[in-house]
Amino acid sequence: MQKYGSNAYNSQTIAPQPPAKAKRRLLSKLLSAGQAALPFHRTHQQIPQSILEDMTPERWREMEQEDDGDFQYNWNEQFIQIYVPQLWGRLYLFLAALAKVIVLYISIFIMIIQIAIIPATHYDILGFISSSIWYLEWIFIPSALIWAQFELSTNFRTNLWFLRPRLLFEFNRQTGMVTLYRPGRLVRFSHPFVEFDCVLTSAPTQLGFMRYGLMLVHRYQGYRRGIPAALLLSKLSEPRDEMLRLWNFIQCYMDVSQPLPDMLALEAGRLNDPTTAKVDKKTGRTPRYWRDMDKATFAQTIRQTVRTYPDPMMGETIPVVADRESC
Incomplete structure (x- = not known):
């Protein structure tokens, strides 16, 4: 059983505290x-x-x-x-939420738009492939990796150090x-x-x-x-x-x-x-x-x-x- 320290608060035996003197407190x-x-x-x-x-x-x-x-x-x-929450943890949670939205919703919307405008580009299939590859490399794959890491760390309780509250x-x-x-x-x-x-x-x-x-x-x-x-x-x-x-x-x-x-x-x-x-x-x-x-x-x-x-x-x-x- 733990014992109380010398500074433990006891309402029955409070020594009178002096008034404060510090200015601009x-x-x-x-x-x-x-x-x-x-x-x-x-x-x-x-x-x-x-x-x-x-x-x-x-x-x-x-x-x-x-x-x-x-x-x-x-x-x-x-x-x-x-x-x-730590500052970096808040930023990471925001990025993880944004990545999930990109993977599940924005990517599908962008693909539909690209397919819809193919006739307007006179069926420029090479341009369509090039833009799709750029989107996959720079937006979809990084977003998918961030979201996947977040889901794995949450399910297996292996959060990164900056996700742990301080x-x-x-x-x-x-x-x-x-x-x-x-x-x-x-x-x-x-x-x-x-x-x-x-x-x-x-x-x-x-x-x-x-x-x-x-x-x-x-x-x-x-x-x-x-x-x-x-x-x-x-x-x-x-x-x-x-x-x-x-x-x-x-x-x-x-x-x-x-x-x-x-x-x-x-x-x-x-x-x-x-x-x-x-x-x-x-x-x-x-x-x-x-x-x-x-x-x-x-x-x-x-x-x-x-x-x-x-x-x-x-x-x-x-x-x-x-x-x-x-x-």
């Missing part, structure tokens, strides 16, 4: 733009609905069978890691650290969770709807980047209440004074987390409560879980910073 820019800072608070077992629905018991059991029971997930009792950031419950990474898994910065301020961002879309986000900004360093925590959600746009639930979920996950959030993605690691294991032993919780659910029970349980906590920000505010106004 990302937090100041966000707040001056009308964004809202969210406080630390006594959390509860409220989880965003999109996170609960992101992984189903059926899918989890399939992955366990595929890996002979040794399935590892990037959400566990030690850390939550968020990955994003690690962007990590919340580590065991150490209490929040880390933002550069490409190549190089650390951009890493600080204790309690040193971050959470900002609820909002911006109107082209259709006039509000799009919300969640950004964690380090309080004491003048970083130009923050932790885009909204990427924990599977959907690009979620309502404001879901973002508030997400902030509650992050605090609950990082808080070693209480058990892990009770959800499918974290269930396998509950026995390995000291606080969670004690609570589960006391309550007699079934170890595979989520993983053995059928589809109907899973959907009903999610609905009941969401209804249990109607107020996303319920709970006593924790005064983390000694003088919040000076931040």
Whole structure:
């Protein structure tokens, strides 16, 4: 069983944090733009609905069978890691999609056009053959090779290195650290969770709807980047209440004074987390409560879980910073 590090976040024993002194910080820019800072608070077992629905018991059991029971997930009792596609990977996926369209559709259309215009060229068969060979050599064959390679790598799970997503950031419950990474898994910065301020961002879309986000900004360093925590959600746009639930979920996950959030993605690691294991032993919780659910029970349980906590920000505010106004 893992032990917690010296920087692990414990909401029951938070040392008063000094106010920030850095000028022109990302937090100041966000707040001056009308964004809202969210406080630390006594959390509860409220989880965003999109996170609960992101992984189903059926899918989890399939992955366990595929890996002979040794399935590892990037959400566990030690850390939550968020990955994003690499730039070259995005370009390759675009080229693969374009190649598929060329092979299956555009090539047939071009051949029909060429055959149709043969009478207009006075039956210039040599010209038709020459243009066809040029198209095959420079467009069709390269496109077919790109598409074939993509299909083979997908079916046999042998993706090229640049197709593998890169690690962007990590919340580590065991150490209490929040880390933002550069490409190549190089650390951009890493600080204790309690040193971050959470900002609820909002911006109107082209259709006039509000799009919300969640950004964690380090309080004491003048970083130009923050932790885009909204990427924990599977959907690009979620309502404001879901973002508030997400902030509650992050605090609950990082808080070693209480058990892990009770959800499918974290269930396998509950026995390995000291606080969670004690609570589960006391309550007699079934170890595979989520993983053995059928589809109907899973959907009903999610609905009941969401209804249990109607107020996303319920709970006593924790005064983390000694003088919040000076931040």
